[in-house]
Amino acid sequence: MALIECKNVSLGYEHHVVATGINFTAESGDFLCIVGENGSGKSTLVKAILGLKETYSGHLHLGDGLKKKQIGYLPQQTTAQRDFPASVAEVVLSGCLPSKTGVFYSRALRKRAEDNMEKLDILPLKNRCYRELSGGQQQRVLLARALCATEKLLLLDEPVTGLDPLVTAEFYSLISKINRSLGITVLMVSHDLSACLALGTHILHMQNGSAFFGTVEAYRQSDLYRQFTEGGSHG
């Protein structure tokens, strides 16, 4: 059964429909990239998947025993976070919040946070202050937090905004590694079409209410892709 199944969904905010007829499925292990111009409803779709927004119509279903709380979400950074006095360990641990049962984090959850820091090579930064890290390191910390929250699905919202090209490439390879070696499904919203084509297995292109969904290969053959790249504004 598919991890996410989205059938003929329409979305909007403040009584204003921004996208209709969205159809896609994400199977376990997929790397699905969501592209499209600003205002095409990408962020609204992310919110709908997270359960923070109702769909107007259609059917959005999480399968495979995936619960909304168990999505590893990597939101866009806010300005307030940039000078937030928190240690790396505290931030990563807060990803375990949905699994917490008592007042404090259990030993097992602390171990999970530690393991994820190890996976992302940030264990040596454990006691460093979040605000003193570089942009790339901060993004790794937030990724480790997202991993703490999930075993199945990562949802990344414009994850490389503000990173320099070298750090961006590193970050992409990290996500790719997580996707392949840990078998975690990745949904990534991005403006970086070339990265999406290189990394992704599937593409969801949202535009003016209509949408394309298919494999990367199929997308390369589509009219939408041609228009999009020939338009010259993206890609």
Next chain:
Amino acid sequence: MGELLNFFVSHSFMLRALLVGVLISLCCALLGVSLVLKRFSMIGDGLSHVGFGALAIACAANVAPLYFSIPIVVLAAFLLLAMNEKGALKGDAAIALISTGALAVGVMVTSMTTGMNVDIYNYMFGSILAMSRGDVVLSVLLSVAVIVLFCVFYEEIFAVTFDESFAKATGTRVKAYNFLIAMLTAVTIVVGMRMMGALLISSLIIFPTVTSMRVCKSFRRVVGMSVLVSVVCFVLGLVVSVKLEAPTGASVVCVNIAFLAVFALLGAVLNLPQRSKLFRFRRVLAVLLVLLLLCGAALPFFGGIDIHEAKKLSVVTTSFAPFDFARAVCGDDAEVTMLLSPGEESHTFEPTPGDLLQLEQCDVFVYGGGESDAWADDILSSLDTSKKQIVRMMDVVELQEEQSLEGMQEEEEEEEPYDEHVWTSVFNAQKITAAVCDAVCAADSDHAASFRARAADYTAQMQALDDAFFALAKKKQGQSFIVGDRFPFQYFMTRYGFSFYAAFPGCSAESDANPHTVGFLIDKAKAQQTPVIFKVDLSTGAVANTIAAASGSRVETLYSCHVISAEDFANGETYVTLMQRNLAALDA
């Protein structure tokens, strides 16, 4: 140090202030961490203004201030959050609207009812005497609630503070936590603002977190350090206010400023870049700074409280007139103190802890008993007064209700119907001098003879003045004097039969005359071709100047003797010499 401790222990109001203050500081620090880091610090400021408005309305409507303002401020907190959430108005604009709006409503309600009285002034700048037993109970309950909630939901609060979107996505009830924090903040602010002042309470929320952020690198440490800094700053501020005889709220904020400065330096030193020349010395510098902070913090505890050892009889008076009478009667045989400093405004006077200590240790206390020293009655009721001689001037003379003169700007709902400026009639001044003389004689019978001799001498000088005023009133019969100011001379006017027009009643702190009143006085001045418009001492004379300019007259000063300017005080002016000035000014 021992004396200081004793002072706190022996005064229930100081203990209450200490307890409530420590608990409120603790709550403010905990809530502040979340508010500051979420960029919501201005909520604290906005809510304190709403609190002021609510207290002003409660005061006007004569309902219990706490039970009225807590729901209002909680409601405002919810409104602010909801507006922020909906995005209908962005946070800072919404807060500015609500806070200035509430302040304006508070001032309107106040000016239409009681006038800017002592209570309202206290709400703005705080009063250490404001803490009742009910407040103690409320603040204990409140702080227990805040601490328990903070401990139980610590991880959730961290998650919500650090990243709302992520917390929401992982199923944390972000809205509920935001409302919880806003509600607790609202209650904390209402309880704390009457001690710290509406204009200063939000500093308790903001300073400790900002200070801790300079040096602490994890959330847990910021929380711990904020609580520590907040409580330490409050206790130090309270001690400093006792020592320097300064208002408590402002002292606490100043201590917070000092802490912030030292912590900022400390943060800079600890984060020195490696290539800096000072890098090698950063540990030494840090240790030096911490030592400096500790020494600075210990400083207020040394040296005891600066109170004259009472070898002589100690007489404490509130304002200038009773001070002058006591000074004349006592000569060198007693230490006479005036609580109101020369040049200080009488109607908004608020006793400092040091003043209260003097009051407690004195042998004789002379005060008015009217609106501007209403605090004295409260304090006296909590003190052991069996060994004290107390003269309440309004008990000594025949009281007159404060009358409204023709054309005077009305003040509705006067709390205290009697005019408190009883000494403006020289006859009353003689009576009060006699009463003060009786009191000091009773307190110190060894010097009774010299007390009586001096009192007789001074009342004789007053008698001459009294006769002179009667003669003047006869001469000026049918003529009206115009006072473009407050009018504290009612007893004076009635005693001698003068006729006056004036802008405001005696105790009014109102300085904004309405155009109608000013117009009336200008018409009177023109019709009578009055050569002189009077203002009252220590007033800016804005209204008198306006009238004088419009009617082509000059401005002269009348002395109420309630307060005295620093200059006149230094020159040794007395009640009699100031009243002689009045005589000359009126005779012109």
